[in-house]
Amino acid sequence: MKQISFLSKDDIHSFPKILAKNIKDFYPSGSKIGIKVHFGEPGNLFAFTPAFIKQAVQAVQNVGLHPFLFDSPVSYDSPRNTVNGYCQVIKEKGITPESMGCPVIISDESITTTFNNLEYSICKPLINTDGVLVLTHVKGHTCTGFGGSIKNIGMGGMSKTTKRRIHDSGKPLYQEGCIECKECVINCPLENIRLKDNRPYFDQNWCCGCSNCVYVCTSGCITPQKEVFDKGLVAGVKLALDRYPPVFYVNVLMNITRLCDCVTNPGPRLAGDIGILFGDDIVAIEKASLDLIIKEMGEDVFLKEHKKSPLVHIKIAEDLGLGHLEYILKKH
Ligand code: SF4
Ligand code: SF4
Numbered sequence: 301m302k303q304i305s306f307l308s309k310d311d312i313h314s315f316p317k318i319l320a321k322n323i324k325d326f327y328p329s330g331s332k333i334g335i336k337v338h339f340g341e342p343g344n345l346f347a348f349t350p351a352f353i354k355q356a357v358q359a360v361q362n363v364g365l366h367p368f369l370f371d372s373p374v375s376y377d378s379p380r381n382t383v384n385g386y387c388q389v390i391k392e393k394g395i396t397p398e399s400m401g402c403p404v405i406i407s408d409e410s411i412t413t414t415f416n417n418l419e420y421s422i423c424k425p426l427i428n429t430d431g432v433l434v435l436t437h438v439k440g441h442t443c444t445g446f447g448g449s450i451k452n453i454g455m456g457g458m459s460k461t462t463k464r465r466i467h468d469s470g471k472p473l474y475q476e477g478c479i480e481c482k483e484c485v486i487n488c489p490l491e492n493i494r495l496k497d498n499r500p501y502f503d504q505n506w507c508c509g510c511s512n513c514v515y516v517c518t519s520g521c522i523t524p525q526k527e528v529f530d531k532g533l534v535a536g537v538k539l540a541l542d543r544y545p546p547v548f549y550v551n552v553l554m555n556i557t558r559l560c561d562c563v564t565n566p567g568p569r570l571a572g573d574i575g576i577l578f579g580d581d582i583v584a585i586e587k588a589s590l591d592l593i594i595k596e597m598g599e600d601v602f603l604k605e606h607k608k609s610p611l612v613h614i615k616i617a618e619d620l621g622l623g624h625l626e627y628i629l630k631k632h
Pocket of ligand 2: 484
């Protein structure tokens with residue numbers, strides 16, 4: 301059973317020391333380590349601060365490793381959807397090679413492969429390195445319930461083209477046979493479905509492709525355009541992990557907002573601050589994150605808020621052999 305270690309919010313000042321302790325013997329000595337981080341949309345006050353990111357960089361350096369920070373441009377309408385635009389955004393946040401003390405790479409450069417007859421372009425910088433540290437702010441997400449390490453790689457580690465393709469693949473297609481049960485209407489997180497003339501209508505421009513309507517349809521009359529969102533996302537993770545050097549994960553359960561770091565106003569917190577998790581099993585750390593949040597709040601707040609439990613994509617990751625749902629939590 302995999303061990304996940306836990307640093308309580310009350311001891312958060314020990315984060316650099318505990319991170320260093322966790323990774324000290326994990327990577328080959330002197331390795332170049334790509335830190336995958338989401339720098340956040342301009343104006344988002346809950347994404348990682350430059351000071352926190354720098355703590356992670358220094359912890360990596362303090363054990364004799366050579367980090368660089370990495371993220372890729374987004375596919376939606378944002379100043380972060382070009383390399384130059386994203387570089388400008390992080391510069392304005394105060395994130396530069398000089399301030400961080402290491403290279404900062406924003407790149408869409410990728411290699412393309414296929415899975416289930418669908419194309420995936422995986423960003424190269426995390427392939428062409430000696431080790432990867434996935435540093436993730438866990439927060440709510442419309443498509444997956446929450447965005448954790450799986451989302452950080454399965455979306456954030458893919459090219460813009462693949463990001464868009466995964467979302468589009470999960471969008472609904474009506475076949476025939478609607479019985480007007482209204483389950484799709486009730487369970488669309490974006491209130492994007494209306495029933496008319498004995499069938500559902502979707503606003504494809506507004507749809508995020510989460511595939512929730514596909515999952516809940518009682519007559520099976522809605523299919524995804526190509527593949528449900530969660531399977532597309534997790535396939536991206538599998539293809540990336542197949543090519544990455546050793547990967548270690550850090551999930552930060554603080555400022556757990558309703559929406560993700562991709563928006564300026566992510567809404568209220570869905571849960572209180574909990575702490576930070578460390579581990580080398582992506583399924584175990586995601587499951588431990590969800591379990592701790594459910595324990596803190598007494599319910600699956602993501603299922604309640606976004607109509608989909610994060611367990612959907614976490615279980616798919618286990619099915620694809622990416623890790624284990626069972627884990628042992630060790631407190632620091
Ligand atoms: S894919 Fe998601 S957002 Fe789109 S219509 Fe279905 S439930 Fe709504
Ligand atoms: S869930 Fe399926 S059967 Fe029910 S209203 Fe929606 S499309 Fe029709």
